[in-house]
Amino acid sequence: MDVTQEHDELQLRFPVTPQDQQQSAYAFARLSSGGALNGCVGAVDGGLCQVQVPRRNEVKRVTSFSSCHYHCYGINVQAGVDHHCRFTAVSSKCPGGMGDALAYEKWNLSAVADNFPMGLYLVGDNAYSNSNKFLTPFTKPKTKTPSHDSFNFHLSQLRIRVEMAFGLLVNKWRVFKQPLKVRMKNVKKVVYPSQLVH
Template structure:
């Protein structure tokens, strides 16, 4: 049976066990939950009627009758969320009294349904108002008052097992294209843009783990839109030195350790770290990403899975912001169940990623999956020469690129890198 998850189902972000009873942690107030329940039942009934009209098979007309009764939508969603969080399917079986097959079926029903909900769709906003709203959020966090940052971009390795020859053939590349040499892991290069809260504004997974961040980003749909003038009023994205500095992308100055350019790099990283926080929250919330995606999951399904997790990640942040102040969203990630942590440690043949590196915002980062595309091995020599020429032009014409304008802003503010950061700066 296919179903669309109602907001009621999404109230169960994580479960808490107490004896033999299951307690679903609510995300909304009681009154709000009652309203969601009412509308959720109406939505579910309407969707079910529509499916029946189309002649699709549902549980109600599937012979023979289910011995232990129907499995409710909320139970299916709870099973899927626990699985996404890194839980063992066998532990989930014992908690909910369902079979291993039902759990995996529920996972893919939730993935499919989440990716079909229009309200969850991830697309970088086109309107000037929405883009400036994003920039305003970054400006409030910038000590020097950078007001034109409309998002931060970075890459994350989606760890997988070595893809099958069939999967690699369907992708049009060899198996080696999925091997990230920097991390010695097979996987996919995920490019994402986040806002200051860690919400994912755009996500692209079209290259293997061997590709550089620059190539993966320039092969995405958002890059083509940026080239055509997606950003309004001189707004830009912030990225690290894995990307090319341009009219819509501001990167740090390379190979500097002192002076005003180093000061600029500090204030630049003060905002750029927000996308790293987004990855920390994403992987911290969905522990499934801390280990290699199970081998029986194809690359196509892996991409669909990550897109669904990103959408649910945004949903959790939105719900947190509606209920609490817009301060660190790391507080809305419940503590992981010990049995789930133990399962990841003991049942991940290739190991798992520890969340040990903590940034200034208090969000633990999956450093073992980050910086995977910080190389230029797959960049054509012509592109490298073009990059060098553009840097020379920028040096000779200070107002030709946004980076130089922001550099001048730092100089005029007379602000410098804090001393303690200067000491620890590499």
């Protein structure tokens, strides 16, 4: 699995040039009814990769890997996908007890998105902070008008791509259906290659 991380041609490719970002935005706009949302460069979400309870000599704080939401130990895996549900970026460096918004801020993709040209953005769910560079849906109490409801509908047409990608990944690589039985230093060596070839 180390081989996939050593060869440039086997790396995930997030659109970093303005031309690639515009091409990605065009492809996502075709998924949005009537092209209503036409600046999306990628869809982002976090998933919990379950692991065995980390050893004290492997991590600074064992409890930080405990997810209260899922009642298990894990790694917070942040991922970005394109319009074909292909992974384009991944980060598996944050513990499972960390929320998606903070894990995203610690990921270098957040800095890339902050420098998008005007009108380009990522999309995600309400676990993230809404901004001009990262669009999230209106929450139920704030969905008061038909335009808010319409925005949420069109946004979901784009966000679903990352949900589908995680679903395809877990169903193809059944190893993710249970806690990984590898040392913490090797989790990335399992997660990254599986996203390359899912």
